Amino acid sequence: MVIHYKCPNCGDDMAFDAESGKLSCHSCGRKDDIETFSEEYISKMFSEEEAKEYHCENCGAVIITEKDTAATTCSFCGAGVVLSDRLSGVLAPVKVIPFSISKEEAREAFKKWCKNGRLTPKGFMTANRIKSITGLYVPFWLYDLYADAKVEAVGTKVRTYSRGDYIYTETKYYDVYRDIDLHYKKIPVDASEKMNDELMDKLEPYHYNDLKTFKTPYLAGYIAEKYNYDDKELFPRVKSKVRNFIDSYVHSTIAGYSSVRYKNKDIDTQQKNSYYVLLPVWMVYYDYDQQEHTFAMNGQTGKVVGKPPISYGKVAAWFSGIAGSTFVSLKLIQWIVGGGIW
Template sequence: MVIQYKCPNCGDDMTFDSHTGMLSCTSCGRQDNIQELPDDYITNRFDEEEAKQYHCENCGAIVITDADTTATTCSFCGAGVVLGDRLTGDLAPVKVLPFKISRDEARAAFKKWCKNGILTPKGFMTANRIKEITGLYVPFWLYDLNTQAEVQAIGVRSREYTRGNYIYTEKKYYDVYRDMNMDYVRVPVDASEKMHDELMDKLEPFHYQDLERFKAPYLAGYIAEKYNYDDKQLFPRVKDKIASYIDEQIRSTIRGYSYVNYKHKHIDTSQRYAAYVLLPVWMVYYDYDKHVHTFAMNGQTGKVVGKPPISKKKVTYWFTGIAGTAFVGIKIAALIMGGGLLW
């Protein structure tokens, strides 16, 4: 089932406007509040075929998608289409975080980010080689978690003092016990096998107070993916993701010691709730030096992540400059203290 949103006024295609948050017609200017639109058009369930054909209602062309695509654009007329039968039942998102940054704003922000590169090659900083920029709704699970932590440790307070010709070290040992209850809310983990996990993690934070109840028109004009992994499959990853925060929270309650030796640490994390949501990401594909570099931009905040090419010449100059500055500083300090300059 292909869903295309036709303007009731002029019949042209309507798409989601990131500035107004409305379903908008670029031809006549009509705007509709998405949250007030009926959602009874979603009636079918997902077909598990690897690829499926859809007819574009706009031009009649065949739209072929893989099994993970839930929204796309027609390659012939450019119309945005939403595949409604892939957004139902267990595959229906609970919430969506609409795009706040338009394609033009994303392009301008990426160019500005490139020009701020201190160690990137000069040609890269012109930012004129954007091969493709794609607005993508990435599937995420947002977890609410509870962690019970029981910790037994020995806290050591150590001090040194001098008596006569001897230096003494005094140590006092303390039993430390902590029984902690910690809650973590809205911890995100991307659920698409196509997206690089580290890249998606670095896009955080998203502002989840702007989450909206899912309505398919938010996807009009963008590409969207369905999840490849459910919340149970990704639970080990979300536990790993909060592990460092748990350790930091435990350490923050054990202070005032020279050092701490942990004897026993039992951590039990359980899932209270998981919501399937779609989060906005601009994917930027940049052609430089016969290679395509991939960058991601938070579609809500504009944060850019990725690894740009590094100029070896600039790196050499940079480290040489640091070394030279340090050398001059040392010589000036020596002169002030009465020493001579040895050039």
């Protein structure tokens, strides 16, 4: 089913406006609250089965979409449409964080981010080669987790002291036991096979107090994907994601020792709840040096992540300026040139 939201004033197509949080008509400027928008001005066209081909009710053109697309824009008339049959039943999101950064704000924020790149080429820093910016709702699962960590370790305390002409080293050994209950709320994992997992992880955090009950008008004018992996399939990944946090917390409870040797560390992580949500992402495509570079921006906070090109001339100049710390500098340069995500 294809859904259009028609302006009650002029009949033109309406789309979700990130600045006002309302449905907005680009022709006459009318804005309507999503919660109270009348069904009278929502036009729907039904399809007998899920397919890659839909007809735009606005202009009659054929809309070709991939099978996972849940919202898109007609390439002919620009109308924003929502394919609601791909957002129903088990495919229906529970919550959504609406875009709070407009396309123009995203463009300006990206330009500012480029100019802050101290080791990027000057041509890249001008930020004048933006090829396109696309607003995309990415499917995520949010997990509530419970972890039980049982730890057995041996801690040592070493004391050195002198008596007369002799220096003594005293080592004491302690048995250490921990049984810790940990609870984690709303741990996000992206559920789209198209999106780069590392890129999506770097976009965190989102402010989950802004989660809204899902309604299709939030998607009008944007592209949205339905999930490719359910919460059971992604559970191993979320367990791996929180493992470092659990290890860090356990380590913080075993303090005051010169060294700690773990004899046994048993961590049992269980899924308490999971929520299917859509989170806002601006995808920025940038042409530089005959290559297309892809960056992602958190559509709520404006945080930008991606791998910018590196100026080896700037790297060399920076390195020569701090050559006194040769080993540390070498390691830092190795990491930067290796392309760490900012």
